[in-house]
Amino acid sequence: MASAVSTNPRFLNRVVLITGAARGMGRTHSLAFAHEGARLVLCDACRQYDSVPYPLAQPDELADLVHEIERLGRPVIAEQVDVTDLAAMQALADRALSELGPVDIVVANAGLYSFAPSWELSEAQWDETIAVCLKGVWITCKVCIPQMLPGRSGKIICIASTAAQKGMANLAHYVAAKHGVLGLVKTLAIELAPYNINVNAVSPTSIDTTMCRNQALYDVFAGGPGPLATHEHMLELMNQLNLFSDRDLLPPEAVSAAVLWLASDEARHITGSVLPVDAGYLTR
Template sequence: MGRFDGKVAFITGGARGQGRAHAVAFAREGADVCVIDRCAPIDTVPYPLAGPDDLADTVALVEAEGRRALALEVDIRDGAAITAAVATTVDELGSLDIAVANAGVVGFGRFWELTDEMWADMIAVNLTGTFNTMRAAVVPMLERGSGRIIATSSMAGRMGNPNLAHYVASKWGIIGLVKTLALEVASRGITVNAVCPAAVDTDMVHNPALYSLFCPDLVDPTKEEVTPRYQATNPMRVPWIDATEVSAAVLYLASAEAHHVTGSTIDVSLGSAAGMP
């Protein structure tokens, strides 16, 4: 018996990283899963995004858990395409019980050096894309009178962060979307919450662009060199958490036990939240 037997989870950014970890975790607990990913780069994102092979690997991992997997190459910036993906999920997997609006990108630059394109792409993916996902997913949930929506914000959505103004704005915005939708559907059997991770051990963190952000004084910094810089960012002095630690929070918010938790944020923050008012 799994906690999510007979349920269907819809997860954006599911080709790798946290989205893949969530997909496998839901499948392990009995859910069928639709994974959405763009599977192509974005010009202003300074590291490679996932590709079709990554998405296929997630499908194989879900199927290895004995569950059905549906994979759709969709860019979350395309509202009509996300709405169509939700309809396809309901048609092919039978329902849509849980939506995890997880896909996102990061980039960096000092406030006054962010270009129009960097700002527009960041807001389009992280904020508009998350809105598109939540707006589409809530419709079948309203029809059925039940559902769980979890959006991935960040500790960057709880505080300021130098060199990340556009990312910070998008992640604060996601919390605003979550709290607003939570109020609108609170009496309709649907909960809406956010997870706010600290640094997570994924390709978003482990790439030359992000290493240079944390080690501006070094040329081509290595993982060994960047590790103490990440450790210094939190009270636990741990550089990054595993994606499965975020999955645990996501699965709790999707569970029956969390049916009275809505409009909330869960910080998986290595203690960073303790320093906030």
């Protein structure tokens, strides 16, 4: 990625709010918008959930991202906020409005999961995944939409998943939440069309972030811990699902490119849609 702001930035001074920004795709979305001239409002819970078997972000990762954006000369607000906390998210949106102006673009990206057959999921696993992946998306939209209505413009991009369109073993809570995200996106698209606000989803397949590069997931693909529980074995199975790939997970920047395009004027006629970034996985 270029180390300076683009000479022809698509999002100059647009206020972009991104959740789950400290690592993974949230980080690449944030940097991509910063390179295109945006002003950023970022949040991440920066804490580990007991039900999640791989590391989530730490506070220093959010701080590092802020420094990187500041080095690009772009304004940024970043707070350790949990997307399931309505009052805290409202306070963040209020701060964005008073310091940067109304939010123009929302990327509801924060997410997590855990793995077990449906009947073995704990109540905590179910509740936490549904809360972050579905309620958190609704809260993110709820606190930003009132800032978009008066200007009768805005873009909302919700990060779904190929799990929003397929059943997937060991992920009932996540699959249910991501299917719910598509229902929310379609409904918001109808409600917000009179205000010229576009609402769309992006459905990534397996992307090279910690969410996919962790031992707990390798164990699931191998049917349990053992010699086959490796990244290479998981890739071998995944590559039978994707139509083409680089024999590796897709780079997070591929999803950021889709997010920025949906947020751009070029996509102004698209709303209520789901854009897969899936190497053809959903066509099977």
